[in-house]
Amino acid sequence: MSDGKSILVFGATGQQGGSVAAALLKAGWKVRALVRDVAASKSVALAEAGVDVVRxxxxxxxxxxxxxxxxxxxxxxxxxxxxxxxxxxxxxxxxIAVADVAAEAGVGHLVYSSGGAVRETPSGLGHFDSKARIEAHIxxxxxxxxxxxxxxxMEILVMPGFGLDQGQFNFFVQPDQAIQLLAVEDIGKYVAAIFADREKFAGETIEIASDAVTGSELAAVFSEVAGRAITYARFGDDVLAANPFLSKLTALVDAGRLAGSADFDALREMNPEMRSLREWLAGTGRQAFLQALGRAGNWAYNA
Ligand SMILES: NC(=O)c1ccc[n+]([C@@H]2O[C@H](COP(=O)([O-])OP(=O)(O)OC[C@H]3O[C@@H](n4cnc5c(N)ncnc54)[C@H](OP(=O)(O)O)[C@@H]3O)[C@@H](O)[C@H]2O)c1
Structure with missing residues (x-):
């Protein structure tokens, strides 16, 4: 598998790259991280964990x-x-710069993280269509x-403005409509499985997720973990009318494109430890969830 080989991780001080760096270290890879500030606390933490941190x-x-x-x-x-x-x-x-330099340098395997709603056809949202262009170039x-x-x-669920502090959670789906969600900690586990088997995964495009839940299931799990009732409703029409970004995202959920279409059977083979929402709330998501129950704030979803 890794045989002491090394992987360069971009964004290692952030959510995805941080998950990937941790999982690769655990799997025995040597990890190098390109960061903008080697003295920043997250960069120092990476170096302390054994990552070769370069500016x-x-x-x-x-x-x-x-x-x-x-x-x-x-x-x-x-x-x-x-x-x-x-x-x-x-x-x-x-x-494109990362991919071009990797190709020029003769790197053995490039793993590019795109987005779940990305397709060849335009989505109407710039930060999805940008990824389609990078995919096409690669x-x-x-x-x-x-x-x-x-x-x-899953980390989005605990951002301010979704109503957890008021006991009324609002999200993209209808109460009986399912949406796939991904625990950030699982990203690294999937990516480690991909780097471990280049023959199998080269040329593949793989949607990754950890669980699928309906709006009603979100309310049930949240109520259980919070120890008090949390109801669920899809964003109201007034909220959607006032926020074009939210409205476009919700339309993509309704069209199925942002609700997720990951193949859980195939993903379980890559990462048998994939987190259910309940497990995430009992583990890495617990503290943020408990904080969100007591934190008012405006809607700030920005991914
Ligand atoms: N949220 C979702 O549900 C979701 C789902 C699918 C895909 N995405 C996509 O995920 C991507 C963001 O990933 P993330 O959440 O892991 O990011 P993040 O936590 O915001 O971290 C961004 C990372 O990029 C690095 N970075 C920023 N500018 C840089 C530069 N000029 N040169 C080198 N490194 C730079 C940052 O390093 P510094 O330490 O230098 O700041 C940091 O490590 C976005 O493209 C988003 O659309 C999000």
């Missing part, structure tokens, strides 16, 4: 090239426009590549 930037191709020297694989993820720090064009430029390159499409993170 660089998506906008500095020379730093990407230097970081790729001698690595066997690359995990690529970029920030996107709803986060407010980059444009859709920046995201495309960054994603498919033209002479490199063994695997594209993962993560569905909505």
């Amino acid at each position: 660089g930037d998506f906008d500095d191709a020379a730093s990407i090239r230097a970081a790729m020297q001698g690595v066997d694989g690359v995990f690529s993820v970029q920030p996107s426009s709803p986060g407010g720090t980059v444009s859709d064009e920046d995201e495309v430029r960054f994603g 498919r033209t390159l002479p490199i063994a590549a695997t594209i993962i499409r993560p569905v909505a993170f």
Whole structure:
């Protein structure tokens, strides 16, 4: 499997890259991380965990090239426009730069993290269509590549503004409609399985998820964990009318495109430990969930 080989992880101070770096270390890979600030606390924590931390930037191709020297694989993820720090064009430029340099450097396996709603046909949302452009570019390159499409993170559920503090949770789905969700900790486990078997996964595009729940099931599990009643309703028409971004996302859920279509049987083979929502709430999500129960705030979903 890893045989002491090394993987360069982008975004290792963030959610996806952090999950990937941790899982690869656990699986015995050597891990290098390109970070913008080697002295930042998350970078220092990575170094303390055994990661080879190097300085660089998506906008500095020379730093990407230097970081790729001698690595066997690359995990690529970029920030996107709803986060407010980059444009859709920046995201495309960054994603293509990483892929181009990986191909030039003769890297053995590129894993690119795209998004669950990404398809060849336009979605109407820039930060999905940007990923479609990066995917299309990667498919033209002479490199063994695997594209993962993560569905909505469970971590979104505990963001302010969804009503947990008021005992009334609002989300994208109808009460009887299911949506697939992904625990960020599972991303690394899927990616570790992909790097462990290049023959099997090169050329594949794989939607990844951890669980599927309906709105009513969200209410039931939340009530159980909170120890008090939490009801569920889909975002009201007034809320959707006032927020075009939310409205477009909800329309994509209704169209099935953002509700998730991951194949759980295949995913279970890659990662038998995939987290159910209940398990996530009992584990890594517990503290954030309990905090969200007592935290008012405005809707700030920005992924
Ligand atoms: N939320 C969801 O449900 C969901 C689902 C599927 C896909 N996505 C996608 O996930 C992506 C974001 O991933 P994430 O949540 O893991 O990100 P994140 O936690 O916000 O972290 C962003 C990472 O990118 C690094 N970074 C930012 N600008 C950089 C630059 N110029 N050069 C080098 N590194 C840079 C940051 O490093 P620093 O330490 O330097 O800041 C950080 O490690 C977005 O494309 C989003 O659309 C989200």
